[in-house]
Amino acid sequence: MWRRLAVLDRVPRQTIYLLMFLACGLPFFFDVRLPLYVWPETRAVFEVTDSTPPNKVVLICSNWVQGSQGENWPQYEALVSHLMMRGIKFVVVAVDSDPLAPQFSERVNERQATKYGRKYGVDWVNLGMVRGAPLIMASIGRNIKSVFPRDYRGYSTNDAEKLPILRNVTGAADFQILWAIEYQPSLDWMVWLDPAGRVPVAFGSAGIVTTSWYPYISSGQMKGMMAGIRGAAEYETLVRNKYGKRYDEEGLRGGRLLVPLAFGHLVIISFILLGNLGMIAKRRAAKEAGR
DSSP: OOOGGGGGGGGOOOHHHHHHHHHHHHHSOOOOOOOOOOOOHHHHHHHHHHHTTTEEEEEEEEOOOGGGHHHHHHHHHHHHHHHHHHTOEEEEESSSSTTTTTHHHHHHHHHHHHHHHHBTTTTTTEEEEEEOTTTTHHHHHHHHHHHHHTTTOOOOOTTTTTOGGTOOOSSSGGGEEEEEEEESSHHHHHHTOOOOSSSOOOEOGGGGGGGGGHHHHHHTOOOEEEEEOOOOOHHHHHHHHHHHSSSTTTTHHHHHHHHHHHHHHHHHHHHHHHHHHHHHHHHHHOOOOHH
């Protein structure tokens, strides 16, 4: 028996690559949904965002570009689709990011706006990119228009006809929540945007760095987060469960990308277990042969 199991120690790498390809590729051709437990840190930021009153806006620092779009894009699209569907107004900025960041976020904004019939300047505004953190974060908290005299499209932020969304928006008191979405958001947001701590802070980051945020969530300095692809899928699930058919999931990536990710992990874990079993069997077989 041990001799037969010992072959697991020599599984051809081509077999492993083929099974990984099938596990990660086939879910894109079938509508597969996995049962998903929503973590408290995702639920907390969803509830704060969903309860935004008409006199406040959601502030989003969208610093992600092509290097982290695998995880940040689904997070950003899940958030923006929720805001567009609910008619919650939001302001997008980029701070100390790649100059292309506003272009990446605006592409998502326009796609979701077309889906839900929202209008630029009324339902959202993209203010573009600025450098100078962390001091610039404090300036945004005091007077965002002083930091961004013009938006991404060149309109004056004091032009109430072109950008009525900013008519009553000045600083931290007008923000319901700050979302910072990038590979590894800056902790400076918790300190500089609103030293009084009135604005809840939420991060959307790569899964590999999410363990760094738990001390700040436990202390109350952060409200919560979207953790990698799973966080995006959880956020989509929360919106779907609350609003049902009102929520158009076409083009959303969180739930779809979670399936190949989970199947790929399953293949990796399976071959780790099988490889160890093969190693043990090989040693047992060698002992039996030496008797």
